[in-house]
Amino acid sequence: MPRTHALRTQVQCTVNGDEVDFLCADETSLLNALRDELGLTGVKEGCGTGDCGACTILVDGKVNCACLMFAPEAEGSSILTVEGIAQGDELHPLQQTFLEGAALQCGVCTPGFLVAAKALLDENSDPTETEIRYALAGNLCRCTGYDKIIRAVQEAAVQLNGASK
């Protein structure tokens, strides 16, 4: 019987510290591969066109929209998703300040914001409000008006700086 679809490509990479491999069609987005092949549904799709940030992940430490990458491009890279932010059962300070500061309402944007904010704080431990606002400008939140998100990031920066002193 003739094949009706192309053979799939194998991709090997590190996701949240674990070595994984999966099969995918060449045109599969990394977002769909993470969600459908690896079950990482914390990575959300809000637009599929790189305009909402719900699918934000770190690829080798850099912020990326998973919806704009083809899954095979992840070969050999190290990926961090929201599922990998906490250390075991210890939440990252950002997760804690988001919870305590009510920085989420529906929560569908939250994974993307947490990853983008972590990337910011990894690079700049003491950002100004304006720096935070620009660093998160690729992430849409329709529920909160951003106010409590910005404050939660500020608070997490304070906690991280306190801890490192």
Next chain:
Amino acid sequence: MATVHLQADHRRFTGGEKTLRVDGGTVGELITELERRYPGLGPLLTDGASVAIDGELIPDGIFEKVDASTEVYFVAPISGG
């Protein structure tokens, strides 16, 4: 018997009357009486309106009791977002 306040929309049935004294012990009975007096008005009041009794908006209140001192407003249905 209660005092009933109608909207401008309803007044084409009542010859312009805005405020009426209507017989009935419940909102539903008021509607029945209004339909008897002004044929065609009833459906607007049951399908197209909510009721406010003495200032309180009551959803689906056809069995609400009324008496001679009750002020009933038939208002448009309100839904939200």
Next chain:
Amino acid sequence: MTVTENPRTYKYVGTRPVRHDGLDKVTGKARFAADLDMTGQLRAALVRSPHAHARIVSIDASKAEAMPGVKAVVTGADFADLDPTHPEFDMAVNLMARGEALYNGHVVAAVAAVTAAQAAAAAAAVEVDYEPLPAVLTIDEAIAKGAPIANTTNRTLFSGDAEPSNLASVNEFGRGDIEAGFEAADIIIEREFRTAAVHQGYIEPHACVADCGQDGKAVIWASSQGHFAVRSKTAAALGWSTDRIKVIPAEIGGGFGGKTTIYLEPVAVLLSQKAARPVKLVMSREEVLRATGPAPATKITAKIGATNDGEITTLQSTMYFDNGSTKGFSALTGAMSVASYKLPNLELHAIGTVTNTARSAAYRAPSAPQAAFAVETLIDELAQRLGVDPIDLRLQNAVVEGDATAMGMPHPKIGFVETLEAIKNSDHYNSPVPEGAGRGVATGFWFNIGEQSSATVNLNEDGTATVVTGSPDIGGSRASMALMAAEELGLAVDRITPIVADTESVGFTDITEGSRATFATGMAVVNACRELIEELKQRAATIKSADVERVEWVDGAAVIEGEDRLTIPEITAMAKNTGGPLTATASLNAAGAGPSFAVHVADVAVDEETGETTILRYTAAQDAGTAIHPSYVEGQIQGGSVQGIGWALNEEYIYDSNGVMENAGFLDYRMPVASDLPMIDAIIVEVPNPSHPYGVRGVGETGIVPPIPTLANAIAAATGVRMTSLPMSPPRLLAAITGGADG
């Protein structure tokens, strides 16, 4: 910040615990509908009309059906044939066209296949033969003499007309004598306003999974504002009885009114039934923008009169709201929302039009923001002409308890004056306007509604509790339910687990809309707790062989004859000896939802070279009655404010001449991002609602009403230009500034 008239103090109500579902949402574990997968699941794709208006001559799916992986195809012919007078007719026709495609993007067929890619390929291969019909795209086209009919099934509501019409509804109300009102006025201002359609913009696209078993029953996992409504609407669209459908609520990624109706579930159920496998159906963002949501475009004329002493004598307004392809969201609530001022003479005309554009849906305080844009702009101009402070003018005319609403009935206890004073006394209002900037204020109002809710409270063996409701949690309502239960029972919030149960596990509950969850469902929770407390007292009396009359409930324990104490865990531990499990259920149709008023102030700078508006400072005060969880009340105020800001400054549906939406993506449909905004200072005002046990007023909706006129008034102060059309985007504002003309 909170300005409170609340005479009572509570132990749990008014505190800010971490919400119960929070952990799952910051770790990526929370499951939204698109995150769910069932064994053997198929993926579905929709076929949408490329025409704004066309007769569907024929649909040939034979090629699609022969494609790899394809398991089922459905079209309008597979759905229940509803009578046009059926209340769900328009909803049902909107989710699957029958005979005519009514707008660009209208679904005409659906395909299920093994993979999403196969489904998409097969959807593209469904051959539809269309005969294009003349399309009506705007309010002006719809009401023009001799206009083509946009939707031949539409009859004007309650008109008795048998003929199809482009008018969905025509309503009129008011009081007093308009002519006399204008005669008594020293100043009369009249303007025409226009606003474009905008989208609710929830970040989670519509999604569902349906699994229809061989017994003819279906289970649906849905993201919605009300899973009982998903059940009843699905049943109506399919012509099924409700007992054949069970709906399990997934987490919902924002709704704002847009998820009070349905688009997908009946389609997924039919595909699942045909294929005998579960079917998952997820919209793309483009589909969300083209075919769901929008809040109506409007055209509003308003004329106001006032004396030189600042007394508003009269208001007359005609408001056109475009419903889109079928009756959608009406003009009526917009006109009704003109209720903030004592208006002895008032005449309002609310007209809904039907056009060949996407069917409109509710959007947060539906229709009130557009109406407020008109009325609050005129009030601001009045203040300007009279040379008085805009808040003082509003205080002079503000409605208080007993004053008439737009529909005539008197306002219950309300906090409009208190909210105006909160802004008048705020640091923001008392700080100088920055050099070169303009300051604007405006107000808004929303009725709020009650409706039906159910709740069950179960006490577990160890004295912990589960609070079960049927209101989807769209922004922290589970935490509010737990707080109210904690206050009633005297049980710590972290000993209470609030859950949202499926349609077979809790009593009927209306959709989360009209800011009703904390108000009405909260009331059901309180009633169930009170019933439980009576039972707990009875059990305590049994254990202590005391007379139940001598048992009081104090701070989480039964106190017998003023001394002996039995705590909840002590009583639940003996439940089996005293009559069995401790559980209580309450249901109600809540009356007396208290209106909520808001007052906003903004300072803006306008770049006269680019037309770009920068918001320098923004403060929003709103009456919450009683804030159960103040953080989430602030969040509602801030979120509503920013949606209103987006509506005011950037968002709009842009259609080409064929009725195709040109900006159906987040790149071109531009919603506010963090770098566009300052902090939004929220001031919670508390004037308790006497109809709720804790004084709650819904807070979800009002926040979106004032921002548009607040910014328009601030822009007028900064530039001298009165914008009368939305959005006040840079090119439009620039044109208005350079042309000196009104927007």
